[in-house]
Structures are given as C-alpha cells and as structure tokens.
Amino acid sequence: MIPQFPRTMVGGVSLPRMLIGTNWVLGYSHRGPAADDLITGRHADPKNTAALVDAYLLYGIDAMMAPHFHEDSPMRQGIRMAEEKHGRKIIQIVTPGLNMDDNDAARAEAEATIAQCAKDGATFCLIHHASAEQLVNKNKHTMDRLPDYLDMIRQHGMIPGLSAHMPELIQYSDENGYDVETYIQIYNCLGFLMQIEVEGVNSIIWNAKKPVMTIKSMAAGRCTPFVGLTFSYSTLRPCDMVTLGAFYANEVHEDVEIALATIEHRHPMLGRRSSPVMTSLLEARA
Secondary structure (H helix, E strand, O other), rough: OOOOOOOEEOOEEEEEOOOOOOOOHHHOOOOHHHHHHHHHHHOOOOOHHHHHHHHOOOOOEEHHHEEOOOOOHHHHHHHHHHHHHOOOOOEEEEEOOOOOOOOOOHHHHHHHHHHHHOOOOOOOEEEOOOHHHHEEEEEEEOHHHHOHHHHHHHHHEEEEEEEEEOOHHHHHHHHHHOOOOOOOEEEEOOOOOOOOOHHHHHHHHHHHOEEEEOOOOOEEEEEEHHHHHHHHHHHOOOOEEEOOOOOOOOHHHHHHHHHHHHHHHOOOOOOOOOOOOOOOHHHOOO
C-alpha cells in the first residue's frame, strides 16, 4: 500500500505537510538560463507535468504552490490531466504580485489580479513577498494598508496569507493580528536566500501563530535531498509544511521516502548512487 503523507490544518483546510513546488515546472531554477531552458522545454508538454503531479498524488500530496494557475498554461493543462486520472482536485496556493501603489488605479489593478486568482481556482492567496514588503514600516512594526488587500482576498472567496521572505513579516503580522492564516518562509540548512541566520528563522517559525509553508528546502539544488529534507522535517513544527519541487516523477518518489523516513525516525529505503568504482564500504550494503 502506498503511504499517504501526513497532513495539517491551515485556515480550516486540510493540507499535506509536503506541498508541490513549481520552480522546476515553470523554469525558475536559481541556476542559470541553461537550466531554465531545460525545465521549460520539458514542461512545455503538459503530459510531462501530468506525470509529475501524478507521482505526488499517489502519496496524497494534493496542494501546489505557484505564482499563477492560468487556465491556458501548459502547467494547468497537465494538472487537469492528473486530476482527472485520480478524481481528485489539486488545492491551489497562489502567490501573486500586486500593484501596491497608494492610489485608486493601483488598488483596482491589485483587486483585478486577486479576482483572476480566484477565477483560476485558487484556495489560498498569499501576497508575493516583493509586493508585501513594500508595505513594511520597521520603525512601527506595521504593514500599512495590508488589511485592505487581505480583505480583497477574503471578498473573492480565498484564504489570505503572506509570502514572508523578509522574516519580520511574520512577526509584524502576528503582533498586529492581521487576517493572515499562513506564511511562506525561506528555510534551508545552508541559509540560501535567507535574510538572517538559520537559527533566527527557526525561532521565528516556531513562534509563529499560524502554520508556515517553507520553501527552498534543498537550497535550489545546492544540497542533496537527504540533507535538505532531513534538516527541514527534523526542525519544523508538526503544523508546518515543506514545499518540494521536482523535475520528473522519480525524484518525487525518492524525496517523499526521505521525508517520510525523517518524520517516522527511520532510515530511508533508497537505491545506491552510481559510481564507476564503488568503494567496498558501499558495496557491502548492496
């Protein structure tokens, strides 16, 4: 029997503690144009995305994070193919960029973007960090005008949250009681793209009043899945999540096994890495 991934509750919705990442579908490798082109070339074919999503769904991992879920995109077509195969909907966690200028035209544009996210089927709408950080007042520990945008999200039937690459966003939101149900935070053992030290972010996550969706667990490929996922699931709370992107299905199976082994405090059942000359120590484990 295929194991089902543990779940948590966020804003009254059941989510798996592993979320499907989309950088390795949409072409955001954090490596360079060659890697980006490799990704977009493969996932221009919706069948490849469908096979990837299918692998996640086998384990009950049915929530995906993306900056958009446009109906006419190859990614959305692939998602739909996997949904139809499993008879199960993907829970959409969208992270839109919004025009945060303080005028009527900008607010209308922001609301139109939010409305489109709802039309595309999103359940959660987490304002992208590049937009949310424009509202931060470090002196007052506030995010001026943030409640206006959170209300727009509620009015369009979605659950609001914040992408908080800047970790102060979690603290300020909690301090002010903003209508935020969850946070996205960069968190990995290498400190990749993190604005303060790993220990500090760990403390912020553990003290957050709402569940946290962590991203970049493998530092965009700069550490192995065993190291990155073992670190994340060993140091997060049971309510928190790890967003995991993959290029193709076999990676999903390996990474899920590593994550489950960590949660269950056991050794992961993985194949050996190939090598032209295997050491006797590794050969003994064959």
